[in-house]
Amino acid sequence: MSSVVNPITQTSVSPGQRVLEAAEPRLAVPDHTMLPDRDGTFVKNFQEHPQSILLTETLRPVLSQRFPDGQYCIGQDSGIYWRLNMDPPERGAESPDWFLVVGVSPALDGKPRRSYVMWKEFIAPLIALEFVSGNGSEERDRTPLKGKFWIYEQALRIPFYGIYEPEKSIIEMHHLVDGTYRLLPPTELGRYVIEPLGVELGLWQGLYFGFDLPWMRWWSREGELLPTGDERAIRAEAEAKQAQAEREAAESRAQLFAEKLRELGIDPDTVGK
Secondary structure (H helix, E strand, O other), rough: OOOOOOOOOEEEEEEOOOOHOOOOOOOOOOOOOOOOOOOOOOOOOOOOOHHHHHHHHHHHHHHHOOOOOOOEEEEOOOEEEEOOOOOOOHEEEEEEEEEEEEOOOOOOOEEEOOOHHHHHOEEEEOOOEEEOOOOOOOOOOOOOOHHHHHHHHEEEEOOOEEEEOOOOOOEEEEEEEOOOOOOOOOOOOOOOOEHHOOOEEEEEEEEEEEEEEEEEEEEOOEEEEEEOOOHHHHHHHHHHHHHHHHHHHHHHHHHHHHHHHHHHHOOOOHHHO
């Protein structure tokens, strides 16, 4: 597991170090219930919300299989607090359009998280995805302590960072190697392997939420598109109809065979006895 930046001292610490627990008791360290969980800005376009839902609903069966203990959480436009003592507090947070953390509970004290607080967890998200609405400069900003790219790479150290530009129909995937993001090459089919999850991320052109657009979708390593709930239901219905059709065809063939036997003076009920 990569080290992270201690939000108080701005020094690098390993995930297991509970630096803040050894701090002076008078220091009131806020948790997810004390920190703002929204900044008042609008979602930039009407594709972002269904895109997040599509990523989540199709990946959940894989996550349930790989993490049967339920130790994972998904954030959608949720704040990741990485820097303490900012004024206002939300200046010390970034909110990826979609992100996944493995090895942590989706709830704290039985309640849904309001945000993800690094100085309480010390486990970075495994993957973060940003959906570009402008020219992509915000998502690629490397300004120290301020730029989104710098924060994901140097402060949070998220192993996989994807930048999706819907208007260009491209995904730019970065993989953290030796503390630095490097462009992850796509497969021959134009998809990106997310090895820790055993899946690939790519673009799929199709109808979802009433929009026929290129959407980010997950595939299995065997090349199977991970289906939505509706797609699973349609597939199950089609398979049931196919099975029924095969049964009816078999019954029809059996009846025709029995009729032929009777024409030959053979009782079909005695055949094979």
